[in-house]
Structures are given as structure tokens and as C-alpha cells.
Amino acid sequence: MGSFGGHAIPGFFLCAIGFWWMINICIRYYSSRKEFKSALSFTSPSMCCKKWPLDILIVLSICTVALAGQIFVLKTRDIPEGLIRGEYYEHAVLFGIFILMSLVELLRFFKLSLPQNFEYLSALGAFSLFALVLVLHARGLTPMHSHLHMILAYTVTALCISLAIEMYNRKSFTAAVSRGYFTFLSGSWIIQIGLFLYPLKKESVWAGDLHSEIVLSTMIFSWHCAGIFAVLALFVVLLGICYGDPASALSQPKSTETLIESENKIMSGANGGIV
Numbered sequence: 001m002g003s004f005g006g007h008a009i010p011g012f013f014l015c016a017i018g019f020w021w022m023i024n025i026c027i028r029y030y031s032s033r034k035e036f037k038s039a040l041s042f043t044s045p046s047m048c049c050k051k052w053p054l055d056i057l058i059v060l061s062i063c064t065v066a067l068a069g070q071i072f073v074l075k076t077r078d079i080p081e082g083l084i085r086g087e088y089y090e091h092a093v094l095f096g097i098f099i100l101m102s103l104v105e106l107l108r109f110f111k112l113s114l115p116q117n118f119e120y121l122s123a124l125g126a127f128s129l130f131a132l133v134l135v136l137h138a139r140g141l142t143p144m145h146s147h148l149h150m151i152l153a154y155t156v157t158a159l160c161i162s163l164a165i166e167m168y169n170r171k172s173f174t175a176a177v178s179r180g181y182f183t184f185l186s187g188s189w190i191i192q193i194g195l196f197l198y199p200l201k202k203e204s205v206w207a208g209d210l211h212s213e214i215v216l217s218t219m220i221f222s223w224h225c226a227g228i229f230a231v232l233a234l235f236v237v238l239l240g241i242c243y244g245d246p247a248s249a250l251s252q253p254k255s256t257e258t259l260i261e262s263e264n265k266i267m268s269g270a271n272g273g274i275v
Contacts, residue, residue, distance in 0.1 A: 007194025013062055014187025020055050021180030022232055029173045030243035038166055038176035040119050041105050053109050060102035067095035090133055101126040120167035124160060131156040147214050148193045151221050155189060158182045181232055188224050 024042035041053035070092040104122040108114050134153035138146040159182035165175040196217065 004194040004198035007190050011187045011190030015184055017055050018180050018184025018187055022177055025176045025180055026235055026239050030239040036173055037170050040123060056102050056105045059098060063095045063098045067092055094130060097126045097129050117167050124163045127156055127160050144214055148196055152189050155182055155186050184228050185224060
């Protein structure tokens with residue numbers, strides 16, 4: 001990831017997956033007139049991908065290509081032993097664990113016999129490893145560099161907590177949509193890290209050790225949080241206008257016909273009991 005492109009590409013795909021999860025979880029919640037239940041992946045409405053989990057296929061494809069690229073670089077280029085070579089192995093392990101997560105979800109999607117919520121356990125393991133790698137990666141870097149990666153590690157940790165709660169309670173809309181929110185936020189912050197470390201304009205290079213810059217980067221992260229939440233809130237409001245509140249629909253009183261029918265059954269039972 002030693003360039004802006006190396007940060008922008010994975011960041012973009014994380015943003016896309018997070019946005020896809022947020023949209024589909026909200027649509028499932030508002031369109032369901034029965035009790036809501038979350039899912040780890042969602043199909044595309046288009047005819048060509050209607051029977052396939054689009055998000056998991058994208059993760060599987062991207063991680064497979066990225067893993068092949070890491071192996072190719074390690075085999076063909078003369079990379080010195082030490083930190084740089086270790087980072088290539090580090091990235092390869094991450095891509096491999098996300099490939100495993102995708103395969104488990106595909107097995108679940110096509111209804112192969114798996115333990116309950118096993119796909120959530122695999123996703124939780126993959127993102128937990130991602131957070132651990134980020135924490136270890138931040139050691140020994142400049143203060144600014146370390147701070148940026150620790151913010152990302154905290155965000156991925158929040159994503160793991162959301163996944164754990166969702167795994168425990170599949171009926172929780174807030175836990176499910178938080179998974180999409182923190183995935184989106186992780187992707188946008190990875191892109192921002194690329195802009196900090198490898199700016200598009202050379203004259204805007206940051207010093208990297210100034211406390212004021214570290215404080216400013218934290219404020220910029222808060223802008224990311226607020227912006228993505230605004231997108232989520234807008235989408236929730238629009239769906240609420242279109243579909244109405246599913247909770248109120250579930251708690252609506254019975255129709256007049258149903259009430260009359262129930263009263264007649266009660267009255268007939270009472271008349272039959274009279275001797």
C-alpha cells in the first residue's frame with residue numbers, strides 16, 4: 001500500500017461494500033412486514049446476479065486478485081528481508097482470511113450444512129485479524145502515521161463489536177446497519193490516509209510530527225463519521241416515508257372483521273356452555 005492508489009483501491013471497495021450493506025439492511029427492515037432478520041450478504045436486483053450474493057462475490061474476486069498480486073511480487077521482485085517484505089506477507093495473510101470468509105458465506109448462501117451463524121463467526125475472525133494487524137503495523141511509525149492507523153484500528157474494532165452483537169441477535173436492525181456504517185467509514189478513512197501520506201499535490205505534504213496536524217486529522221475523521229451518518233439518516237428517512245414504520249405495522253390492532261369474528265366465537269362458546 002505504499003502509494004495513494006494502494007490505499008484508494010481497497011478503500012473504495014470497502015466503501016462500496018459498506019454502502020451496499022447499509023442500503024440492503026435498511027430496505028429489508030422497512031420492506032419486511034414480518035419480523036426483521038439480518039443477513040451477511042445480499043443479492044443484486046438485476047437478472048444476471050439475482051441468485052448470487054453480489055457483495056461476497058466482489059470481496060472474493062478482489063481478494064483473490066490481490067493475493068495473487070502479492071505472491072507474484074514476492075516471487076519475481078528482489079524485496080529485501082525485513083519490514084518491507086514482512087508487510088507483503090502481512091497483506092497476503094489478510095487477503096487469504098477474507099477469501100476464507102467469502103467461501104464460508106457462499107457455502108451458507110447455497111444452504112450447505114453449517115452451524116448456525118457460522119458465517120458471522122468467520123467474518124468476525126477476518127475483521128478482528130484486520131484490526132490486530134493495524135495495531136501492530138502502527139508500532140514504530142511516525143506519530144502522525146501511527147495516529148492515522150490507530151484511528152482505523154478503532155473503527156474496525158467497532159465494526160467487530162457490531163458484528164458480534166449482530167451474530168448474537170440477528171433481529172437487531174441497529175447492530176446490522178452499524179456493520180455497514182463502520183465498513184463504509186473504514187473504507188473512507190483508508191482513502192483519507194492515502195491522501196495524508198501520499199498527497200496528490202506535493203506541496204501539501206504534512207510534516208507528520210506536529211500535534212496540530214494530529215488534532216486536525218482527528219477532526220477530519222469526525223467529518224467522515226458525520227457525513228456517512230448523514231447519508232444513512234437520509235436513506236432511513238426516505239425509506240420511512242415510502243414504506244412507513246414496520247414496527248408500527250406489526251403492532252397495529254386487528255381489523256374490524258377479525259375483531260367481530262373473535263367476538264362471535266367467544267359468544268358462541270359462552271352460549272354453548274349454558275345449561
